[in-house]
Amino acid sequence: MATEDGFGLQVDGETISLSGDLDAHTAPRLDAAVTELIRTGADRIVLRMADVEFVDSSGLRSMIRARNEGDAPRTVVIEDPSPATVRLLELTGMTDQFSVTGGT
Amino acid sequence: MRTADETVRLEVPARTEHLRLVRLVVAGMASSHGADVDDLEDLRIATGELCAHLVDRAAPEDRLVADVTAGSDDGGAAVVTVEVSVPGAADAPLDELAAMLLDTTTDRCAAGPRTPDGAAAGATLWFERRLRASDGAVDASADA
Numbered sequence: 551m552a553t554e555d556g557f558g559l560q561v562d563g564e565t566i567s568l569s570g571d572l573d574a575h576t577a578p579r580l581d582a583a584v585t586e587l588i589r590t591g592a593d594r595i596v597l598r599m600a601d602v603e604f605v606d607s608s609g610l611r612s613m614i615r616a617r618n619e620g621d622a623p624r625t626v627v628i629e630d631p632s633p634a635t636v637r638l639l640e641l642t643g644m645t646d647q648f649s650v651t652g653g654t
Numbered sequence: 655m656r657t658a659d660e661t662v663r664l665e666v667p668a669r670t671e672h673l674r675l676v677r678l679v680v681a682g683m684a685s686s687h688g689a690d691v692d693d694l695e696d697l698r699i700a701t702g703e704l705c706a707h708l709v710d711r712a713a714p715e716d717r718l719v720a721d722v723t724a725g726s727d728d729g730g731a732a733v734v735t736v737e738v739s740v741p742g743a744a745d746a747p748l749d750e751l752a753a754m755l756l757d758t759t760t761d762r763c764a765a766g767p768r769t770p771d772g773a774a775a776g777a778t779l780w781f782e783r784r785l786r787a788s789d790g791a792v793d794a795s796a797d798a
Contacts, residue, residue: 555671555674556674571674571677573670573673573674573702573706574670574673574702574706574709574710575670575671575673575674604674604677604698604699604702606699606702606703606706606755607703607706607749607751607752607755608706610751611751633695634695637695637699638699638755641699641754641755641758641759642751642754642755
Protein backbone atom coordinates (compact mmCIF):
# COMPACT_ATOMS: atom_id res chain seq x y z
CA MET A 551 0.00 0.00 0.00
CA ALA A 552 1.40 3.41 -0.98
CA THR A 553 1.99 5.98 1.75
CA GLU A 554 2.03 9.76 1.49
CA ASP A 555 5.65 9.69 0.30
CA GLY A 556 4.59 7.55 -2.66
CA PHE A 557 6.37 4.41 -1.47
CA GLY A 558 4.48 1.17 -1.27
CA LEU A 559 5.43 -2.15 0.32
CA GLN A 560 3.27 -5.24 0.54
CA VAL A 561 4.31 -8.65 1.85
CA ASP A 562 2.64 -11.81 0.59
CA GLY A 563 4.39 -15.00 1.71
CA GLU A 564 8.00 -14.76 0.59
CA THR A 565 7.22 -11.95 -1.88
CA ILE A 566 7.71 -8.27 -1.11
CA SER A 567 6.04 -6.01 -3.68
CA LEU A 568 7.53 -2.54 -3.86
CA SER A 569 6.37 0.63 -5.58
CA GLY A 570 7.51 4.25 -5.76
CA ASP A 571 10.98 5.45 -4.78
CA LEU A 572 13.35 3.14 -2.91
CA ASP A 573 15.85 5.56 -1.35
CA ALA A 574 17.47 6.54 1.94
CA HIS A 575 14.06 7.51 3.31
CA THR A 576 12.17 4.36 2.39
CA ALA A 577 14.86 1.65 2.41
CA PRO A 578 14.54 1.12 6.19
CA ARG A 579 10.99 -0.14 5.56
CA LEU A 580 12.35 -2.77 3.18
CA ASP A 581 15.00 -3.67 5.77
CA ALA A 582 12.29 -4.19 8.39
CA ALA A 583 10.20 -6.38 6.07
CA VAL A 584 13.25 -8.47 5.14
CA THR A 585 14.24 -8.91 8.77
CA GLU A 586 10.73 -10.13 9.59
CA LEU A 587 10.74 -12.62 6.69
CA ILE A 588 14.12 -13.97 7.78
CA ARG A 589 12.89 -14.24 11.36
CA THR A 590 10.09 -16.47 10.14
CA GLY A 591 12.62 -18.73 8.40
CA ALA A 592 12.52 -17.59 4.76
CA ASP A 593 15.51 -18.91 2.78
CA ARG A 594 14.34 -17.25 -0.43
CA ILE A 595 12.97 -13.75 -0.90
CA VAL A 596 11.23 -12.37 -3.97
CA LEU A 597 11.35 -8.61 -4.53
CA ARG A 598 8.69 -7.61 -7.05
CA MET A 599 9.97 -4.33 -8.48
CA ALA A 600 7.88 -3.60 -11.57
CA ASP A 601 6.43 -0.44 -10.02
CA VAL A 602 9.65 0.93 -8.50
CA GLU A 603 10.28 4.33 -10.07
CA PHE A 604 13.66 5.10 -8.52
CA VAL A 605 16.42 3.21 -6.68
CA ASP A 606 19.54 4.72 -5.11
CA SER A 607 22.52 3.17 -3.32
CA SER A 608 20.54 2.98 -0.07
CA GLY A 609 17.90 0.89 -1.81
CA LEU A 610 20.54 -1.29 -3.39
CA ARG A 611 22.18 -1.84 0.01
CA SER A 612 18.84 -3.03 1.35
CA MET A 613 18.50 -5.45 -1.56
CA ILE A 614 22.01 -6.78 -0.84
CA ARG A 615 21.14 -7.04 2.84
CA ALA A 616 18.15 -9.21 1.91
CA ARG A 617 20.63 -11.59 0.35
CA ASN A 618 23.28 -11.55 3.08
CA GLU A 619 21.50 -10.95 6.38
CA GLY A 620 21.39 -13.83 8.83
CA ASP A 621 23.25 -17.11 8.77
CA ALA A 622 24.02 -17.55 5.08
CA PRO A 623 23.51 -15.92 1.69
CA ARG A 624 20.01 -16.68 0.41
CA THR A 625 18.44 -16.46 -3.01
CA VAL A 626 16.93 -13.08 -3.72
CA VAL A 627 14.78 -12.98 -6.83
CA ILE A 628 14.23 -9.59 -8.46
CA GLU A 629 10.93 -10.08 -10.22
CA ASP A 630 9.90 -7.81 -13.12
CA PRO A 631 12.49 -5.11 -12.43
CA SER A 632 11.49 -1.66 -13.60
CA PRO A 633 13.81 0.30 -15.93
CA ALA A 634 15.10 2.29 -12.94
CA THR A 635 15.95 -0.95 -11.12
CA VAL A 636 17.69 -2.43 -14.14
CA ARG A 637 19.64 0.79 -14.65
CA LEU A 638 20.99 0.82 -11.10
CA LEU A 639 21.91 -2.87 -11.17
CA GLU A 640 23.77 -2.34 -14.44
CA LEU A 641 25.58 0.81 -13.28
CA THR A 642 26.84 -0.94 -10.17
CA GLY A 643 27.55 -4.31 -11.79
CA MET A 644 25.31 -5.99 -9.20
CA THR A 645 22.97 -7.82 -11.58
CA ASP A 646 24.77 -11.12 -11.00
CA GLN A 647 24.18 -10.91 -7.26
CA PHE A 648 20.47 -11.58 -7.80
CA SER A 649 18.24 -13.91 -9.73
CA VAL A 650 16.46 -11.56 -12.12
CA THR A 651 13.24 -12.69 -13.82
CA GLY A 652 11.02 -10.84 -16.30
CA GLY A 653 11.13 -7.09 -16.51
CA THR A 654 12.17 -4.70 -19.24
CA MET B 655 26.95 29.39 -28.54
CA ARG B 656 26.89 29.68 -24.78
CA THR B 657 23.58 30.83 -23.30
CA ALA B 658 22.90 32.42 -19.92
CA ASP B 659 22.63 30.01 -17.03
CA GLU B 660 19.37 29.67 -15.14
CA THR B 661 19.59 28.74 -11.47
CA VAL B 662 16.92 27.56 -9.05
CA ARG B 663 17.72 27.42 -5.33
CA LEU B 664 15.85 24.99 -3.12
CA GLU B 665 16.25 24.95 0.67
CA VAL B 666 14.65 22.20 2.72
CA PRO B 667 15.17 20.57 6.12
CA ALA B 668 18.12 18.18 5.82
CA ARG B 669 16.04 15.05 6.23
CA THR B 670 15.58 12.03 4.00
CA GLU B 671 11.87 12.70 3.49
CA HIS B 672 12.80 15.70 1.29
CA LEU B 673 15.23 13.88 -1.02
CA ARG B 674 12.45 13.09 -3.45
CA LEU B 675 11.54 16.78 -3.77
CA VAL B 676 15.12 17.74 -4.64
CA ARG B 677 15.27 14.98 -7.26
CA LEU B 678 11.98 16.22 -8.75
CA VAL B 679 13.25 19.80 -9.02
CA VAL B 680 16.46 18.68 -10.75
CA ALA B 681 14.54 16.45 -13.15
CA GLY B 682 12.07 19.25 -13.87
CA MET B 683 14.83 21.75 -14.67
CA ALA B 684 16.67 19.24 -16.83
CA SER B 685 13.50 18.22 -18.65
CA SER B 686 12.73 21.81 -19.57
CA HIS B 687 16.23 22.06 -21.06
CA GLY B 688 15.86 19.04 -23.30
CA ALA B 689 16.97 16.10 -21.15
CA ASP B 690 16.01 12.67 -22.45
CA VAL B 691 14.96 9.66 -20.37
CA ASP B 692 18.55 8.49 -19.75
CA ASP B 693 19.67 11.99 -18.79
CA LEU B 694 16.83 12.27 -16.30
CA GLU B 695 17.52 8.88 -14.74
CA ASP B 696 21.22 9.65 -14.31
CA LEU B 697 20.50 13.11 -12.89
CA ARG B 698 18.05 11.67 -10.37
CA ILE B 699 20.58 9.05 -9.27
CA ALA B 700 23.42 11.57 -8.95
CA THR B 701 21.26 14.09 -7.09
CA GLY B 702 20.01 11.39 -4.76
CA GLU B 703 23.53 10.27 -3.92
CA LEU B 704 24.75 13.81 -3.20
CA CYS B 705 21.81 14.67 -1.01
CA ALA B 706 21.65 11.35 0.86
CA HIS B 707 25.35 11.60 1.70
CA LEU B 708 24.96 15.10 3.16
CA VAL B 709 21.68 14.40 4.96
CA ASP B 710 23.30 11.40 6.62
CA ARG B 711 25.79 13.80 8.23
CA ALA B 712 23.32 16.55 9.12
CA ALA B 713 21.98 17.43 12.54
CA PRO B 714 18.18 17.48 12.98
CA GLU B 715 18.01 21.28 12.75
CA ASP B 716 20.27 21.55 9.68
CA ARG B 717 19.07 22.76 6.28
CA LEU B 718 19.99 21.39 2.89
CA VAL B 719 20.55 23.96 0.13
CA ALA B 720 20.52 22.84 -3.49
CA ASP B 721 21.45 25.12 -6.39
CA VAL B 722 20.31 23.65 -9.69
CA THR B 723 21.72 25.37 -12.75
CA ALA B 724 20.83 24.71 -16.37
CA GLY B 725 22.81 26.33 -19.13
CA SER B 726 25.11 25.44 -21.98
CA ASP B 727 28.80 25.03 -22.50
CA ASP B 728 30.94 26.82 -25.07
CA GLY B 729 29.99 24.21 -27.66
CA GLY B 730 26.28 24.81 -27.18
CA ALA B 731 25.58 21.54 -25.36
CA ALA B 732 23.06 21.74 -22.52
CA VAL B 733 24.64 21.25 -19.09
CA VAL B 734 22.97 20.75 -15.73
CA THR B 735 24.94 21.50 -12.57
CA VAL B 736 23.77 20.61 -9.08
CA GLU B 737 25.54 21.96 -5.99
CA VAL B 738 24.25 20.78 -2.63
CA SER B 739 25.43 21.92 0.78
CA VAL B 740 24.53 21.53 4.41
CA PRO B 741 26.02 24.48 6.29
CA GLY B 742 27.31 23.25 9.60
CA ALA B 743 27.67 19.61 8.63
CA ALA B 744 31.04 17.91 8.81
CA ASP B 745 32.56 16.85 5.54
CA ALA B 746 33.30 13.16 4.95
CA PRO B 747 34.31 11.09 1.92
CA LEU B 748 31.63 9.39 -0.13
CA ASP B 749 31.31 5.66 0.34
CA GLU B 750 32.42 3.38 -2.48
CA LEU B 751 28.98 2.67 -3.95
CA ALA B 752 27.88 6.32 -3.96
CA ALA B 753 31.21 7.41 -5.48
CA MET B 754 30.87 4.80 -8.22
CA LEU B 755 27.35 5.93 -9.08
CA LEU B 756 28.38 9.58 -9.21
CA ASP B 757 31.35 8.71 -11.36
CA THR B 758 29.20 6.85 -13.88
CA THR B 759 26.24 9.25 -14.03
CA THR B 760 28.04 12.63 -14.16
CA ASP B 761 30.78 14.26 -16.20
CA ARG B 762 32.41 16.00 -13.24
CA CYS B 763 31.86 15.67 -9.52
CA ALA B 764 33.77 17.11 -6.59
CA ALA B 765 33.59 18.05 -2.93
CA GLY B 766 33.72 21.69 -1.83
CA PRO B 767 32.21 24.85 -3.32
CA ARG B 768 32.11 24.90 -7.13
CA THR B 769 33.11 28.56 -7.31
CA PRO B 770 35.59 30.51 -5.15
CA ASP B 771 32.78 32.62 -3.67
CA GLY B 772 30.66 29.55 -2.87
CA ALA B 773 29.64 28.45 0.60
CA ALA B 774 32.71 28.32 2.82
CA ALA B 775 31.37 26.48 5.86
CA GLY B 776 29.83 23.06 6.06
CA ALA B 777 29.80 20.17 3.65
CA THR B 778 29.32 20.82 -0.06
CA LEU B 779 29.23 18.50 -3.06
CA TRP B 780 28.51 19.27 -6.68
CA PHE B 781 28.31 17.59 -10.05
CA GLU B 782 28.01 18.60 -13.66
CA ARG B 783 26.21 16.61 -16.31
CA ARG B 784 26.20 17.37 -20.02
CA LEU B 785 22.86 16.28 -21.44
CA ARG B 786 23.17 13.41 -23.87
CA ALA B 787 20.10 14.66 -25.68
CA SER B 788 21.98 17.82 -26.65
CA ASP B 789 24.99 15.87 -27.96
CA GLY B 790 22.95 14.87 -30.99
CA ALA B 791 21.96 18.47 -31.66
CA VAL B 792 25.59 19.58 -31.44
CA ASP B 793 26.74 16.74 -33.67
CA ALA B 794 23.99 17.46 -36.19
CA SER B 795 24.92 21.14 -36.37
CA ALA B 796 28.57 20.18 -36.77
CA ASP B 797 27.69 17.92 -39.69
CA ALA B 798 25.55 20.54 -41.39
